[in-house]
Amino acid sequence: MGNLLNLTGTRFGILTVAKKSINKTKDGRILWNCLCGCGELVKVRGDHLTSGHTISCGCLQREIVSKTCGNKHPNWQGGKSFEPYPSTFNKQFKRKIRERDNYTCAICSKKGNTVHHIDYCKENTIERNCIVLCRFCHSATNFNRDHWQIRLTKIMRGAQEWW
Numbered sequence: 001m002g003n004l005l006n007l008t009g010t011r012f013g014i015l016t017v018a019k020k021s022i023n024k025t026k027d028g029r030i031l032w033n034c035l036c037g038c039g040e041l042v043k044v045r046g047d048h049l050t051s052g053h054t055i056s057c058g059c060l061q062r063e064i065v066s067k068t069c070g071n072k073h074p075n076w077q078g079g080k081s082f083e084p085y086p087s088t089f090n091k092q093f094k095r096k097i098r099e100r101d102n103y104t105c106a107i108c109s110k111k112g113n114t115v116h117h118i119d120y121c122k123e124n125t126i127e128r129n130c131i132v133l134c135r136f137c138h139s140a141t142n143f144n145r146d147h148w149q150i151r152l153t154k155i156m157r158g159a160q161e162w163w
Contacts, residue, residue, distance in 0.1 A: 004030065005046070005050070006020075007020075007032055007046060007049060007050075008020070010049075012034075012049045012050075012052070012054070012055055013052075013054075013055020013056050013060070014036055014037030014038070014055065014056050014059075014060065015034040015035070015036055015037075015042070015044065015049065015054065015055060015056060015057070016034060016035050016037075017032045017033070017034050017049065018032075018033045018034060018035055018041075019032070019033050020032055020033070021033045021043050023043060025045060029045050029046070029047070030045070030046050031043040031044065031045060031046075032044055032045075032046055032049065034049070034057075036056055036057035036059060037056070037059075038056070038057065038059040040057040040059065041057075042057040083122060084122075085122050085125070086122065086123055086125055088125045089115075089122065089125040093115075093125065093130075094115045096127070097115045097127065097130045097131070097132060098112075098113065098115065098132055100127070101131065101132035103132065104132060105132060105133050105134035105137050106131045106132060106133060106137075106152065106155050106156075107133060107134075107137040107140075107151075107152075107155075108134060108136070108137055110134050111134060112132040112133050112134040112137070113132070113134070113135070114132065114133045114134065114135055114138040115130050115131070115132060116130065116131050116132070116133045116138055116141060116152070117129055117130055118130065118131055118149060118152045118153055118156060119149060120145060120149065128156060131152055131155065131156060
């Protein structure tokens with residue numbers, strides 16, 4: 001085991017190391033007592049401090065979330081995600097779309113299981129408006145929706161020539 005770095009007095013983000021803790025983690029790692037810029041006292045693993053993994057007591061993350069949560073988020077659509085899907089968007093319908101698309105993501109061609117509404121309208125549950133995406137690509141379609149609607153519509157038009 002190498003020499004222990006003395007982190008006392010060192011600042012990491014808004015944490016200042018006060019002293020080495022008498023406590024250790026369950027696996028024997030050293031903890032440091034730190035004072036956060038918000039006034040909170042926390043114990044943090046040394047490697048989490050030196051790697052940049054931990055830079056506050058959690059107050060920075062809470063502040064970021066409070067500024068970008070719900071209607072403060074740039075992608076907020078007025079709570080649409082909480083609206084229920086129509087009864088026509090059911091297991092049988094989704095299975096039909098997945099089978100039609102061979103469980104393949106229309107964007108990246110990897111395995112896909114998510115049925116996506118191309119026009120982002122839940123009520124428009126018809127076959128030509130739904131397409132299979134993988135989870136990663138489905139997340140990507142929540143940004144720049146106009147671009148994705150045009151692109152996925154073109155993909156569907158090309159696919160319909162093969163049906």
